[in-house]
Amino acid sequence: MTTATIGTLSTLRAEFTGTAGYLAACTVGLPTAGTRRAVSADVAARPDVAAYSLAVEASRAHFARLVGVTADRVAIGSQTSVQVSILAAALPRGARVLVPEDEFSSLVLPFVHAGRDLQVHAAPLCSLADAITAGVDLVAFSLVQSGSGDVADLDAIVAAADRVGARTVCDATQAVGWMPVDALRVDALLCHAYKWLCCPRGVAFLALREDYARTLAPLHAGWYAGDDPWSSCYGGGADLAGCARRFDVSPAWQAFVGAEPALRAFAEADLREVHAHATGLAARLRERLGLPGPERASAIVTWPDASGDDLARLAAAGIVASGRNGCTRVAFHVFNDDADVDRAARALGH
Template sequence: MTTQVQKPGAGGGAEAARALPALADFALDPEVHHLNHGSFGAVPRPVLDHLAALRAEMEGNPDAWWRTLTGRIAAARAEVAAFLRTSPDSLAFVPNASAGASTVLASLRFPAGARILMTDHTYGAVAMGVRRVAAPHGAVVDTVHVPLDASTEEISSLFAEKLASGAPVALVVVDQITSPTARLFPLPEIVAASHAAGARVLVDGAHAPGLLADPLGHASGADYWTGNLHKWTCGPRGTAALVAAENVARELVPLVNSWGAPNPYPHSFDEQGTQDVTGWLAVPGSLAFFAERGGWEAARETMDRTVTAAQALLAEALRADLAGVRVNEAPSMRLIPLSPVLATDRDSAAALQLRIADELRCEVSVTSWDGRGFLRLSAHVYNRPEEYAYLAERLPALLAAAEREAA
């Protein structure tokens, strides 16, 4: 895929003239401790205002709105492409990263018996999509088990072994930053090994925009990449990017067949009935908001510093051993292992997360992977150390009660 087209400033100079955004810059409830930015994001107030104005314009004259919409989408796509350092011709807007992955999977044809390779860290919705597409083609889904404490070299070796054994691999689906376990995978090595084995690569970069300065550069050579714009870049919900290499982009078609379908990629994605795409048009405002309020480099440094300190504080409070989770940690996201009897599956993890929200007024992410439960911390610029101190003071008692009930 094409990269290095434009490089917006990362921070410093005029960008650093204003302080980084604070909680008051978002519409978040100040009575709740919002410590789970990585799941749903948060939209700055000026962007919400712009979004409301766009929707008012759409409702005020729908005919005029749809007459000019494709040109406005093209302009927004160019700004997002510049932020991601790619060509506008390589990028299509999609509702979210799962939709981007589903679009790729639905556009491909797999020979009977061919393998689709993914890992046991793959996001659940994407894994379901892989299995659903594989079944009617007679393709085989093969899973690479990647230990939580695997080094970069070990992860690369595990992929190489899987690629070299068994039937040919048609497609490798790999996370850039894993959702349940907050790992940063070594994509350059994985992509190179996959291509050497004749397999295409789909990168799920759901968490990458905003967290990585150059997510497409890190995934350089991948055939397809998709990333959310509503998470760390704080765009409106329903905004994500799908980027495809030039030699495979022409095969991609939208999941919804509409009047734009005959157009070449990515323009075929611009006209999909009466879909509300105001979020796509408002995304550049989120990018500009952070660029003007301290800059992206300062934002990333602040987020990572905050969550690193929070991980240490909560690990001490919970007497958690971090030895097995301190390898390949993702920027601005951290894991804390829970008791072996807590969050052993998805349902019990969701129940514990809800209990923490109800009893402590703290929104956190509790994940379950390989039968173990984890507190997954994620921090944005509006998070403050005292919020994590509040959680560290009260969470041990709640978890102790939960352990007694689980015994």
């Protein structure tokens, strides 16, 4: 990608309107102007299956560009937990899986309930790399933790996993869209696009290293996993795609219609600019609230609020935030600005 093809921060920001006080991209993103237009046009027109397929494949390509892989390494889906189940089913019986404490359950439960007597162990995120020792077969972790906003030490985790020959599975749902992400660093990278990528819910991606993909079975294969989907609609003799497309599930067409323009807008943006913008706003709120800074810059700010009083104060001020795991959680994205920092700080008495 050349510099000339990278959009400016202002170009991406112009895709959003009515965003004041919305600090919940970590819960669900706001639709772009392109998404609104695409969905409205689709609802007003007759269904066009060929156009739907084009939207799916364009979305796949945009996501591949976002995470630095080729489109043939990306499978499409609707939920990350379904995609994780493919990875869990491929592990040998009794394999040892390591996850961070308080990890989002969609990444953990498929391993717990895989029916293969998998040993699922948890360690604090800050010492996850140290817990990757001989005997660990797979490490599954979110690049950015949903509950706390903490950013994983990817370098340390990948290095430790390499030393013991463990697979690495990274859920980047809370990362892709506000920070640069390189899927080539891990064996499998998952992302549901309805949060920071501002897509309709029902658009998920799984990027796989080719050697890892060869160890996996296409458990959910249907017509769209066929080498030629339109020749794979009947019977059991269809040839599956020879790339990551064999792990596709039948796409939620209308969701991809709305996703394609949003993914294109983020793929054309400079995510280094978005990262600096979002983490800068988060840092200013932490400073206003007297909160310590994280070890690695994050766009998500959390603090203890077991009573929910702070969350209620934010809501009373017209601010959309969220409560998770006994904490109040706010998120700053490309569409937020300094006025949102001031609004939140004033609502909390700072």
